[in-house]
Amino acid sequence: MITLAAGGFGMSPAAREFYRGVAEAYQRSPLEVAAVILFFALLIGGSTTYVFIQQRRGRAARFATARRVFDEHAARLKLAPSQLELLQLLAGYLREPWQKHRLIEEEITFTACARRALEEGVAKSDEISALRIALGFKRSGEHRLHSSTQLRPGTTVFLVRERRSPPVRGRVVSQTQRGFRVELQSGHGHFPTAGTVAVYYHSAAGVFRINTMIQAIDGPVIELRHSEVLTRTQQRRHFRRRLKLPVWVRKLDDHPDTEPTETRFHDLGGGGASIINPDEQFQPGDELELRFSTDSSRTQLRATARVLRCSQRNTIAHLEFTAIHEFVRDRIYRLLFSRVR
Numbered sequence: 001m002i003t004l005a006a007g008g009f010g011m012s013p014a015a016r017e018f019y020r021g022v023a024e025a026y027q028r029s030p031l032e033v034a035a036v037i038l039f040f041a042l043l044i045g046g047s048t049t050y051v052f053i054q055q056r057r058g059r060a061a062r063f064a065t066a067r068r069v070f071d072e073h074a075a076r077l078k079l080a081p082s083q084l085e086l087l088q089l090l091a092g093y094l095r096e097p098w099q100k101h102r103l104i105e106e107e108i109t110f111t112a113c114a115r116r117a118l119e120e121g122v123a124k125s126d127e128i129s130a131l132r133i134a135l136g137f138k139r140s141g142e143h144r145l146h147s148s149t150q151l152r153p154g155t156t157v158f159l160v161r162e163r164r165s166p167p168v169r170g171r172v173v174s175q176t177q178r179g180f181r182v183e184l185q186s187g188h189g190h191f192p193t194a195g196t197v198a199v200y201y202h203s204a205a206g207v208f209r210i211n212t213m214i215q216a217i218d219g220p221v222i223e224l225r226h227s228e229v230l231t232r233t234q235q236r237r238h239f240r241r242r243l244k245l246p247v248w249v250r251k252l253d254d255h256p257d258t259e260p261t262e263t264r265f266h267d268l269g270g271g272g273a274s275i276i277n278p279d280e281q282f283q284p285g286d287e288l289e290l291r292f293s294t295d296s297s298r299t300q301l302r303a304t305a306r307v308l309r310c311s312q313r314n315t316i317a318h319l320e321f322t323a324i325h326e327f328v329r330d331r332i333y334r335l336l337f338s339r340v341r
Contacts, residue, residue, distance in 0.1 A: 063098050070101040077104070083131050090117055107137040111146045118228055129226030130177040148180055148210050148226045151201065157182060158200045158333055159222075161191060167200070167334050170222070179215050179225045193217055199224065200333075202270070206232045240269025241336045247275060247292040249282070252304065260291065266316050268336065270329050272305065277317040282307050288319065294335040301328045 074084060091100035093113040102109045110132070117123040132149050145151065151172045158167040159182065168191075170182040182199075184191075191197065191214060199210040209231045216223040245268065248260035261281065266274035273290070275282075282288065286307045291300050305319035 066098055066101050070104065073101060073104040077134060077136070079134060082127075083134060086123065086127060086131055089122065090114060093117065104135055107135075110135065110137065114228060115146075125228045126178075126226050128228045132228075133175065133177050145203070145208065145230060147228050147230070148199075148212065148224070149175060151175070151180055155201055159184070159191070160198045160200065161195060165190075169330055169334070173221065176223075179212075179223050181221055181223050184220045184222060191217060191222060197224065200233075208232050240267050240272070242267045243336075245292060245294070247273075247290055249275065249288050249290055251282075252287040252289055260289075265292070268332060270332055270336075272308075272318070272320040274316050274318045277310060277315055280310075280314040282310070282317045284309050287322070290319075294331045301331060303328055 074087075079087070087100060087103055090103055090110070090113040091097045093116045094100065094102065094109070103113060104110075114123070114128045114132075118125060118128065129147055129149050132147055137147075137149070151157070153172050153174060155172040157170050157172060159170055160167045168184050170184045172180055173183045174181045193214055193216065195214050197212060197214055199212060201208055201210075210227050211229065211231075212227045213225040214222060215225050243265060245265045246262065247265050248262050250258055250260040261278055263276045263278050266276060268274075275290075284307050288305050288307065290303050290305055293299055293301060303321050303324040305321050308318050308320050310317050
């Protein structure tokens, strides 16, 4: 077909020469065709091999760098052999185990791997806590904590030994690799050495409970075993529980001689309360004075609050404390924490 086209129809010499070249291209020997194919095959294969070798070299370089960084961190922190073994175990929970240096550099990565190891029972809580301290992870404050090692000195906590026993207020004074030390402000005599205890603390992230063991007692200072298991009991800033407790309420703009209204708490917490709203007399925006007692001594406690809103057809008034002494707040917590075990 090509030869016929090239020979007729008044084609110019240049066109006939072009078609002749195309026709001759189809008449190349099989050997020449095979040589061309082999050339391109070698070209593609060589390029692929080069890329593969470069990738292997890059991966080996990353492995070497990661190993060097890990070794440098381990030497700087003076990690014990048992701690290095624990890090190796935790590295097994990484998507890329060779990146185990991330366990030393990133607290969030360490915590995620440690939680999985604890869930599967392949690591002990106190070993994880000791390693966390050795790595220097001390995040605390407004964030949610992941370990008792992150309770900073000065943090107020409440200790409850058993159900229905009165909570004891304390203050974290120091951290060690073995545990954390709490100075009790009252009632330290009834805590037995080696007994179990629940520790409650609250922050902006909520209210948390730590179940732990007493390791030693030195006067008012008690040493507690570290724990990586922290249970959030509430998400609100201040702990709150439902309870029925008498309370006497009057509006702050009432005459001082006005008799307060007797009602009951619907719930009570460190930052506010809800009360039964008798005859729907309290409305949002009202400033109130509250008087109540949390124990059998009938000691009158006082706080002022603002009505934020009403619910259940105005039968419940929800309050926010506007002025409350820390002593009163502590008495509230002692009452509430004694009922949570």
